[in-house]
Amino acid sequence: MACCATPSCFIPEVTSSLCFAVPSPCPGGSGSASGDATWRETPDSGASLSKAATDCLRTLRIHDGEGLDTVSATNSSNDQQGHASTSAAVVETSHQPAPLSRRGDSHASKHTPFWDTFDAMLSNPYCPETNPGGFINMGIANNSLMSAELLTYLRNHLDLEPIDLTYGSSLYGSTRLFRALCHHLNSAEFNPVHAVEPRHILTGPGAGPMLDQIAEHIADPGEGFLCAAPYYNGFDADFATRSQVRCVPVFSPDGDGTEPSSFAGPSALRGFASAYSSSQASGVPIRAVVVCNPHNPVGRCYDRAALVHYGRFAAERGLHLIFDEIYALSVFPTDDDAEPQRFISALAIDWQNEAGLHPGSVHIITSASKDWGMNGLRIGMLVSQHNPRLISAMKSTGKLYMVSSAADALFSHLLLDESFYKPFIALNRARLSWAYALARAWCRHHAIGYVASNAGHFVLIDLSPHLAVAAAGGRTEHEAEALLWRRILERQVCLTPASNYHHPTPGVFRMTFSLKRDEMLEGLARLEDALGLEHWTPPPPPSSPFVQQHK
Known part of the structure; x- marks a missing residue:
């Protein structure tokens, strides 16, 4: 869920164990490493490769046998030398571990509190029987519509x-x-x-x-x-x-x-x-x-x-x-x-x-x-x-x-x-179509704008009318969006702010609809609570046996 924009990005942080986005400078260095011009020219293969790639090619050639005559064998003098006697001096105890590299420190700084929150969300998934209070994740692109058929097939074909x-x-x-x-x-x-x-x-x-x-x-x-x-x-x-x-x-x-x-x-x-x-x-x-x-x-x-x-x-x-x-x-x-x-x-x-x-x-x-x-x-x-x-x-x-x-x-x-291959594709498409129609019906009922979709597992929805309350007190639109997201997360349901995808309009969210029907309906009900909307009565499930296997 991290993002890197130009010139700034939104890196989620945590308040009260919940995550929201705040402006943060872009990670990554500037300037390019100088490279060997001869190695970067690849007229017969389209655009050229990076310096790292050409170094990798050199390594491959060495492993393939080229240049092995230049590798000298190490001598075995260590086998003929005695070991130094152990010192009886008291060694001072170190109170700090050995440091990381600059690269390691850079990576460590990119692990924001958001990732711990997101990990906790994944470890607490909703289940109507065993964990009805768990998180419903409508922010990540998981497709659960075919999980029953997949699990049966995979168990029988390992x-x-x-x-x-x-x-x-x-x-x-x-x-x-x-x-x-x-x-x-x-x-x-x-x-x-x-x-x-x-x-x-x-x-x-x-x-x-x-x-x-x-x-x-x-x-x-x-x-x-x-x-x-x-x-x-x-x-x-x-x-x-x-x-x-x-x-x-x-x-x-x-x-x-x-x-x-x-x-x-x-x-x-x-x-x-x-x-x-x-x-x-x-x-x-x-x-x-x-x-x-x-x-x-x-x-x-x-x-x-x-x-x-x-x-x-x-x-x-x-x-x-x-x-x-x-x-x-x-x-x-x-x-x-x-x-x-x-x-x-x-x-x-x-x-x-x-x-x-x-x-x-x-x-x-x-x-x-x-x-x-x-x-x-x-x-x-x-x-x-x-x-x-x-x-x-x-x-x-x-x-x-x-x-x-x-x-x-x-x-x-x-x-x-x-x-299995062709029937699976056809059934998956039918269930995606039905699941999208369910999400679209909910949006239309609540007069929530959406971007028409016909591919993938998600739809962009416009919750910007709900920023007004969150924006009270002189907050910016992006701060208001972060607070709206926090309010949604407090209901144990997750959408993803489209600003994380570099969408220019605050208040637009990506909503995943490829969830099992009971989980999708529970997630939509929690969104209604978060947004202060009346509860919607969904249409009955599809009557076609072809699609009805989806529970």
Whole structure:
């Protein structure tokens, strides 16, 4: 939930064991590390790599056998020397532990009291039978709509082999998982121009670690990535915590970034040219553009023309183009829009011919977390079809990001099981559509504005009319928003302020609707208490047996 804005951000802190946002300076350094120009030139693989990535490539070559003749053997003189006698002097006791590095101190300072509060929230989840007073978390994107079917399937299909008790068949995934992912990504849902092959894929424990890895390998400390605001707040921490890469928000000059025109054609890039120039001038060189499609937190998909214009923008400036496609299969029908934009994968675009962009500059991140409702299994993947240099660089650190054999086996089995795969996607979409309709009906009943959505697990709702009471006493709108959030949290329910996603309007919140029906209704009732609204009578559950399995 941490965020890093430019020039300031909102870092939640705690008062009376509750969290709210206050302005705080951005973490992350400024200026870029100098690099070896020879190593940074990669004319055959699109945009260039970072200094760290080229160092990783050097390491790989040493491990592959190059330069081993320069490594001298250590002598064994220590075996022939006696040990010094133990001193009888009294050693003074130290009252302080050895210090951390500057990097360690920096990381420790970023662990605000908010994280302890959020952790306590996760450890106290609502359950109607065993913990009815627990927290209902409508702030984090968990999809519980398919949990019953998933748990049954996973319990019946954990089939481990002897090799799963070793380091497996690859340091960067497994031959089994690569085969399953290729089967998945070469399906009609993604419609790739070029078939995805195992050599194009790296895996790790979730999308966040893969974003962390790619930031380290395509940018140097103090450099930046452009991303249209509002955007998923995890990008800030994923890029900045270790790699010290800034995610630079791009604000639309003609709206708040949620309107349909922000996802269609060239208008999707309003503000990008000026943001690029401003960032360069301020000493934050831009190295990549990040596109979240389907979008978090807006819940919409970009049309093909918008994606191509992103490619042209990156090509003109020699930038990498990173796509987060973690909600690719979580697109659902809704009567808010008779013809909603369908999902188009970056794999389905011929970047060279349609946008003039070297395809080696295009990289895709996705995971098992959202479309498959398995945040806890921790499986993420990067697909880069035309940049073997980047793949090689990331392999040098990939052994630090290995996926558990059990998670690997379960997810591979699911992806290759046609009897489960397609029905699961269809049922999940139907339940997301129904759950969204329930949240929308609640908003309409209480005259609460919302942004029409047809993808993801959430909807943006406008609670700004409720800031007036909180703003009494001369408080700013952001202070009023923090107090409103505190009032909501006091009812043991959590939404996320959209300011954490760099939304420009105070009082807008992201509300997750992909909860089980009883939990969703209880959460909405608690929100009514927090906002001083009369209780709403929900419509009956869907009559279709297809959707009714959801309890």
